Amino acid sequence: MPEVAMAESTRLVPSLDLLKGFEAAARHLNFTHAADELFITQSAVSRQIKLLEDRLGVSLFVRQPKGLRLTDQGEQLYRAVSSALRQVNDAMERLARRDEAQPVIVTSTLGFSALWLIPRLVIFQKANPDVEIRISANDRVLNLDRERIDVSIRYCQADAPPPSAVWLFDETLLPVCSPALAEASGKQLREPADLRHHVLLHLYDPDNPSPWMSWRRWLEAFDLTDLKPAGSATFNYFDQVSRAALAGQGVALGRMPLVQDLLQDGSLIAPFPRAVPTGRGYCVVQAGFSRGRPEVDRFVEWIIAETKAATRDPISVVDARKTARKERRRDRPRI
Missing domain, CATH: 3.40.190.290 (D-Maltodextrin-Binding Protein; domain 2)
Structure with missing residues (x-):
C-alpha cells in the first residue's frame, strides 16, 4: 500500500534539526561557526553530526588538525540537504508573503x-x-x-x-x-x-x-x-x-x-x-x-x-x- 511504502521510505530520514546542523557544519566546515549560526553550542552540533553518522553508518567529515573536510558521502549528502532546505525555505517564503507586494x-x-x-x-x-x-x-x-x-x-x-x-x-x-x-x-x-x-x-x-x-x-x-x-x-x-x-x-x-x-x-x-x-x-x-x-x-x-x-x-x-x-x-x- 502507498501509505506503508511512504512510512518505510521515511524511516531513514533524520529530524530537521539534524539536517540543519549538518548543512551548517558542511557549509562552514567548522562546528563552532555552525553553532553560532544556529544559536546552539559547539558540542550540540558535534553530537548532531555523530548521531547522523551513526544512523547512516558512514563518516561525513574528516577531522583534520586545521579544520574539517567532507568525505565523498558527506559531499553527496550536503548537495541533497542544501537543495532540499532551500526549496522548503522558498516555499515557506512564498506562502508567508503571498499577499504582500x-x-x-x-x-x-x-x-x-x-x-x-x-x-x-x-x-x-x-x-x-x-x-x-x-x-x-x-x-x-x-x-x-x-x-x-x-x-x-x-x-x-x-x-x-x-x-x-x-x-x-x-x-x-x-x-x-x-x-x-x-x-x-x-x-x-x-x-x-x-x-x-x-x-x-x-x-x-x-x-x-x-x-x-x-x-x-x-x-x-x-x-x-x-x-x-x-x-x-x-x-x-x-x-x-x-x-x-x-x-x-x-x-x-x-x-x-x-x-x-x-x-x-x-x-x-x-x-x-x-x-x-x-x-x-x-x-x-x-x-x-x-x-x-x-x-x-x-x-x-x-x-x-x-x-x-x-x-x-x-x-x-x-x-x-x-x-x-x-x-x-x-x-x-x-x-
Missing part, C-alpha cells in the same frame, strides 16, 4: 546601472506603478539564489554567457569627449591622429583588469600604436571616466551602449565614428526561484524589449556631433 531586486555593474539602467527606469515605473524595483549595483558576480536577487544584468564574454541567459547587446568602444573640447582652438579632433593633442582618459582597476578596454587596443586597430598623447589620467570606475570626459578633462573610450544617452543628448560627442568591438556585452539572467512571479517576468520582458529598441535604432555618432553644434548655435545670444 515584493520588490524586484536587480543587480548589475556600477557603470551599467548608473549610465543605462537607472535613467530608463522611469519608463518601466510609469507602465508598472505597482512594482517596486531595487537596484543592487555591484561589479562582482553574485549568486542569485544565495543573495535572493531576482534578476542580474551581467557583463560577460559574448561567446560564454551564463546558462539560461538572454543576450541583450554587444559592447563596442569609440572615442568620446565634450563638444567644447572637440572644437578647442588648435586642437580640433578631425581624425584619430589628432588625439596626440589631447589628454587620454584611461580605465584601470587593479582588482578587475580589463585590457580589452585599453586605449592601446583601440589605437592598434587603426595602426596608431606610436601615437603619443598630450597627457593621461586614469580612473578605476567607468562612471568616473565618463564624468571626466563630460567635464572636458580629456578624451575617453566610450562604451556603447553605456554612453548612448550622453551621445544622444549632445553631452558627449564621438568626433570620429570608428568603433572597436570588445568581444563582450550584456545579458540578463533571472533567478530560478523568481520564475513565475508576474512582476519579475514583466521586468525581464521590459529589459529585453528596451535593449532591442536601442539596438534597432542606434545613435549615429556623426549626427550626434552635428546636433550638438546646432544646439550650441541655437543657445548663443543673438546680438
Whole structure:
C-alpha cells in the first residue's frame, strides 16, 4: 500500500534539526561557526553530526588538525540537504508573503546601472506603478539564489554567457569627449591622429583588469600604436571616466551602449565614428526561484524589449556631433 511504502521510505530520514546542523557544519566546515549560526553550542552540533553518522553508518567529515573536510558521502549528502532546505525555505517564503507586494531586486555593474539602467527606469515605473524595483549595483558576480536577487544584468564574454541567459547587446568602444573640447582652438579632433593633442582618459582597476578596454587596443586597430598623447589620467570606475570626459578633462573610450544617452543628448560627442568591438556585452539572467512571479517576468520582458529598441535604432555618432553644434548655435545670444 502507498501509505506503508511512504512510512518505510521515511524511516531513514533524520529530524530537521539534524539536517540543519549538518548543512551548517558542511557549509562552514567548522562546528563552532555552525553553532553560532544556529544559536546552539559547539558540542550540540558535534553530537548532531555523530548521531547522523551513526544512523547512516558512514563518516561525513574528516577531522583534520586545521579544520574539517567532507568525505565523498558527506559531499553527496550536503548537495541533497542544501537543495532540499532551500526549496522548503522558498516555499515557506512564498506562502508567508503571498499577499504582500515584493520588490524586484536587480543587480548589475556600477557603470551599467548608473549610465543605462537607472535613467530608463522611469519608463518601466510609469507602465508598472505597482512594482517596486531595487537596484543592487555591484561589479562582482553574485549568486542569485544565495543573495535572493531576482534578476542580474551581467557583463560577460559574448561567446560564454551564463546558462539560461538572454543576450541583450554587444559592447563596442569609440572615442568620446565634450563638444567644447572637440572644437578647442588648435586642437580640433578631425581624425584619430589628432588625439596626440589631447589628454587620454584611461580605465584601470587593479582588482578587475580589463585590457580589452585599453586605449592601446583601440589605437592598434587603426595602426596608431606610436601615437603619443598630450597627457593621461586614469580612473578605476567607468562612471568616473565618463564624468571626466563630460567635464572636458580629456578624451575617453566610450562604451556603447553605456554612453548612448550622453551621445544622444549632445553631452558627449564621438568626433570620429570608428568603433572597436570588445568581444563582450550584456545579458540578463533571472533567478530560478523568481520564475513565475508576474512582476519579475514583466521586468525581464521590459529589459529585453528596451535593449532591442536601442539596438534597432542606434545613435549615429556623426549626427550626434552635428546636433550638438546646432544646439550650441541655437543657445548663443543673438546680438
